[in-house]
Amino acid sequence: MRATEELDQFDGEASNTSMISGASSPYQPTTEPVGSGGLLGGVTCDSEYMRSHLGLLKVFQVVLSLVAFICIETVMMCLPCGGVYFFEFVSCSAFIITGILLLMFSLSLHTRIAHINWRLMDLLNASISTFFFFLASVVLAALNHKTSAEISAVVFGFLATTAYGLNILLAARQWWQGSRGSSGGQGREYTRARTASRGEVEPRPELQ
Template identity: 30%
Template sequence: MDQGFPGQHTTTTTVTTTTTTTQPNIRFDPSYIRTLPGILKVVQITLNLIGFICITCSYVSNTSSRGGWFNTVAMGGFWFTGIVLVLYLFHIVEKFSRIPWLKIEFVFCSIWTVFYLLAASLAADHTKYSEAFGVAAFFGFCAMIAYGYDAWLKFNAARSGALAQGQHTPKQVSTVTSPAY
């Protein structure tokens, strides 16, 4: 018998499986607002609304196509983000977990980042006619950053295979096999 090899040995096989846990019932859960994605959505909604109000209160808002474009971007972001926030608050996203929510939000946030870059830049260039456009441009650039950061988070989450709502639970099963002597 070889001195370097033991007379007995143990083989351990470990299999890891992942279980997706979602609850299909619709329920109100205000704790979502305290998460980073929830906080980002509230910030985005607020910035959209403030920018919209600034442009609307300007005395040149009715004569400026730049103001119209800014308000279109602001209200589009306000309504989409608001609806998605409600879907998360009531766990409707979790109920329909087969829909690629993270990819949808990634595409929307990416597009809105570019839209806000354009809208805020155009509003900033229009400050010679109205100071309200300058204030709106500031909030527009802030919204651009919020949507850009959210797009980056959604991209990373989708790439890693995360769920929009619900959880993956890893489960390990170990099997020990010993030879019979």
Template identity: 40%
Template sequence: MASEVYTPTTAPNPKTSWLQVPSERLDARRFVVKVCEVIFSFVAFILEEVVSSCSSCFALYFFEFVSCTAFLFTLLLLVLLATALHARVGVTCWRDLDFWYTSLIALLFFVSSIIFAVNNNGTDLEKSSVAFGFLAMSAFLVDLLLFYKTSGLPFQKSGGDPPAEGGAQLETEKLNSVVNTTE
């Protein structure tokens, strides 16, 4: 008897999936690009870590910092944007955060890859690490391009055209006429 009462009223919740792609924060193409960013950053970091000696350690350490930071923070951003965890963090400007973070990491990868390409011992590990640095930078640039195509720039107003002169006055007059006719 009890199963007859409760069975028809229980329905599965379709939003219980842990992965929410595509969503308003991250579409499927950008998800794939972000996964590539994580992989390229990780490979660049691992290859750089295997380098045993350096002629200019500043270049090596700067590249290490950028590749490790890009790997860890992009992985974190990917998990937050692709799951429901973003709601628990308390950040409301995900669009701005994603754009500015991706821009900054692309710039840092560009600078650190050039510095490391110029100041290294010329070993195959260093060359491979630099190549993956440029691949990661390219992935971040593709992500920015896709972001621009789907969302536009975050500092542009997306509210449409501004109201014409006297638009607020016309709206007030319309509201007043509706109130006056109902009295």
């Protein structure tokens, strides 16, 4: 009889212990709904970016690159054709790459891929596109046969060069401000960590 009472007491203590440990365990089952992951989960349009200078400039770049590509595609005869082929490659590449960047920024998809420096990516695309659009437009202007399609392609090529050049200035300023902000934040975190490790009290400004 006594052994039975001790066994019941032991079982009660074990159940209480398991309940306490289960309550304090950090690995508790959660009832929160799991969000839809993936790159396209919960895609929203960033209207603020589309109204910004960089957003509007991106739209102009895509349109100008597309129009320049269409103009060069309407050239029926060329001899030599090196300038035409080079301009065709540059305008098509700029249209595709800039269009992808416009989608990434306007739909806030770049926030899903945080390990890529998108400001630097935008700056590099603008710099490369400016150089090659200018070079392709100069070559096409020197080798064209004074047809309306070639002249139109040259005009839109120089307009695209100007648009990408403005993008360089805006993207460089944004990238510089972002890099300065991140480096300043890292410096403050480092100072705070050293102060805490030495047991010092970080000075706080006195209230006036």
